[in-house]
Amino acid sequence: MNRTSRVAVVGAGLAGLTAAAHLRATGADVTVFESSAAPGGLVRTETIDGHRFDTGATVLTMPELIVDTLGALGISAADARERLALRPVDPSYVMNYADGTSLSVPHDAAQIPAAVESAFGADSAHGVVELLAWLRNVYDAEYDVFIDRNYRGLADLTDTRTRRAAAELTRLGALGGLTGAVSRFVADERLQRAFTFQALYAGVPPHRARAIYAIIADMDIGRGVSAPAGGMGRLGDVLAAALTDAGVRIEYQAPVRALRRGSDGSVTTVVTDTGDGVDVDAVIATTERDATAALLGSGRRMRTLQYSPSAVVVHGLVPEGMTSRWRSGHHTVDFGAAWTQTFAEITGRDGRVMTDGSFLITRSAVADRETFVADGLESVSVLAPTPNLISADLAWGELAGPYTAEVLRTLTGRGYPGMDELRISRIDHPRTWLRDGLPAGTPFSVAHSVRQTGPLRTANVWPSVPNLFLAGSATVPGVGIPPVVVSGGLAAARVAELLHGPEEAR
Ligand SMILES: Cc1cc2nc3c(=O)[nH]c(=O)nc-3n(C[C@H](O)[C@H](O)[C@H](O)COP(=O)(O)OP(=O)(O)OC[C@H]3O[C@@H](n4cnc5c(N)ncnc54)[C@H](O)[C@@H]3O)c2cc1C
Structure with a gap:
């Protein structure tokens, strides 16, 4: 192909942004279409009533993958680290147990044995x-x-x-x-x-x-957790800015409505709400599988997917100083006494809410007080795993408030005084995730069950559409920041192979 190849990316989450960077590195003319007004997708820092919250992913592992992505755009590792303003989260986790034991997991793995010895003994x-x-x-x-x-x-x-x-x-x-x-x-x-x-x-x-x-566990405990200054949303912001500098167009508030195909089945035109359609040589879609099928107008029968459990996530404010009475860090896992039963409840065919739950408490202010404390109030988020809507079709619109109150009461009783007085800013729950287009009402996409992992997971090539490739949590390698960043590189390599032959591919 003599002229520059035109490639469209659907979605400016981390998968789409990463794919765009690797595509741009091969010289392609890249346009990213994003429904919302900002980059980052489920990795975001939002302002709610004047306070900042990390409202999506909070545990950042393997940030070097994002540094490498910026490297594909010619940005040195030192410059990339500076732009991302990465800080070690230390401890990576605080883990509190029902019997009163607490384990602080140091960022530096070399220090973990000493921490374990003081919590659990020499053996x-x-x-x-x-x-x-x-x-x-x-x-x-x-x-x-x-x-x-x-x-x-x-x-x-x-x-x-x-x-x-x-x-x-x-x-x-x-x-x-x-x-x-x-x-x-x-x-x-x-x-x-x-x-x-x-x-x-x-x-x-x-x-x-x-x-x-x-x-x-090697990625988080073994290598240590990090956080960008200003919140997790910085990851998408930095990637998007670097892409724009490199000549990639990112169209916000431009939901893709259809991928129109030509006679050989290839996608020829990307149709958005905002324009007549953009002609393309290849597309990377970071949408969930069924959403991608809908964009193609495909009536092909596909296997039923099994989705991950979901979560209720409450974001709220507590007076600064209150949290110093908690045994907590940036990421605190508070385990209930129950364990296998808890997973049976949230993953079973007839799912229900946890009766003796385990929770993830996030205090982004530990790494970045300047961003996450305002007017004497600290932003705190609590994530309670729940069944997805296929496992339990619960009326979360009515349930989320009372359930959250119960979770906060439970945590108060477990040693987080003041948690029950959290000034609630927002509650995200399976119905809000569904409203946002996430199948089964879960933001954690397709579960990594044996039949949905590795070569058995939905592949990143779309059968019968030769120039459509997938990235993101629904395809390989899977869910979470490191896998979706990897997925962007893999999908871009597929495009390079299609357009330029195997020597361009990784
Ligand atoms: C509450 C929560 C906690 C999490 N915790 C962690 C964690 O601690 N660590 C971790 O590693 N991961 C975590 N995750 C998971 C992680 O955030 C996701 O796996 C990852 O961000 C998904 O990235 P993605 O690019 O595949 O998809 P997304 O981030 O969903 O991006 C897809 C983008 O595509 C856009 N889009 C969709 N349809 C269209 C369309 N038709 N046209 C144009 N644009 C479209 C969407 O608006 C979105 O911006 C968490 C997620 C949530 C929600």
Whole structure:
């Protein structure tokens, strides 16, 4: 192709922005279409009644993936880090248990054994050293071969590289159950929770997850959590600004309504609310699978997907100083006494709200007081996992208020005085996520069950539409900031291969 290729990206979440950066690096003429007025998608910092809140993702792991994305636009790592203003979150987590124990997980993994020793004793500390090394081995065996890789068919699945990696994962015991694998290193059930609860980030109950999901614990506990100054929304803002500087057009408030196809089935035109249509050579869609099918007007029968549990997230204000009475950090996981039962409640066919819940409390002010404390009030968010709307079709419009009050009362009783007086700014719940177009009312997309993971997950190529590729949490490798950033690079590599041949692809 002699002229510059025109590529459209649907969605300016982190997947779309990353895809756009890698596309631009190949010289393509890139336009990103975004329904809303700002970049970042589900990673955002919003102002509610004059106060700032991280209203989407809060736990930032592997920020170097975003640094690398900026690198694709010619920005040095040092410059990228400066623009992102990354700060270590230390401790990465505070974990509070029903028996009163508290574990502060230091950002620096070298300090974790000492923290574990003071919370759980010397035996646990010894086990944790080995556990951290095992987690890193799982990561090393898995990442390049099974996560950051475009599969081109059966040959890739059976080649030497894949077989070696699979053999290594087998040797590490990573193909068995997650809890069993972790319990080989740490006998204390509380510590097992600390290293397995992350499976829920992938939409899978820890006791049913494969040990390959231990990679998430390496990403957060093993490598430490970070936060950008000014809040999580900075990630999208910095990426969008760098893209604009590099000549990428980002059209906000421009929802894509249709992907019109030509006679060979390829997408020829992207139709938006704001214009007549833009001619394209290729498209990357970061929409959920069924939304993408709707844009194509496709009536193709597709397999039923299983979605992750959802969440009620309450954002509110407490007087500054009140939080100093809490055992808490930037991210606090407060575990109920129940465990397997909790996951049965939120992931079962007949789901219900947790009876003895575990919660994630976020205090972004710990990393950035300037942004998240105003008029003597600190912004606090509490995330309570819930079933999605397929699992439990609950009337959240009426339930969210009373349920939130119950959660806040529970947390007050668990040692967070004043939580029940939280001045509520906003409650997000499964019905609001559904209203925002998220299937099953969950922002956590398609669960990573065995049939929806790796090569079995919805692929990033769309069958029968040769120039349409997918990125984002519904496709490979999956849900969460690091996977969607990887997905953007993978989809861009597919486009490069289509337009320029395999030598341009990664
Ligand atoms: C409350 C909450 C907590 C979370 N916590 C974490 C966490 O701590 N750590 C973590 O790593 N992840 C977390 N996540 C998950 C993470 O935020 C997502 O997996 C990730 O941001 C998804 O990115 P994406 O680009 O695939 O999709 P999105 O961010 O959803 O972006 C898609 C974009 O496409 C736009 N769009 C949709 N349809 C159209 C259309 N037709 N035309 C134009 N634009 C369209 C949308 O407006 C949106 O901006 C959390 C999510 C939520 C909501």
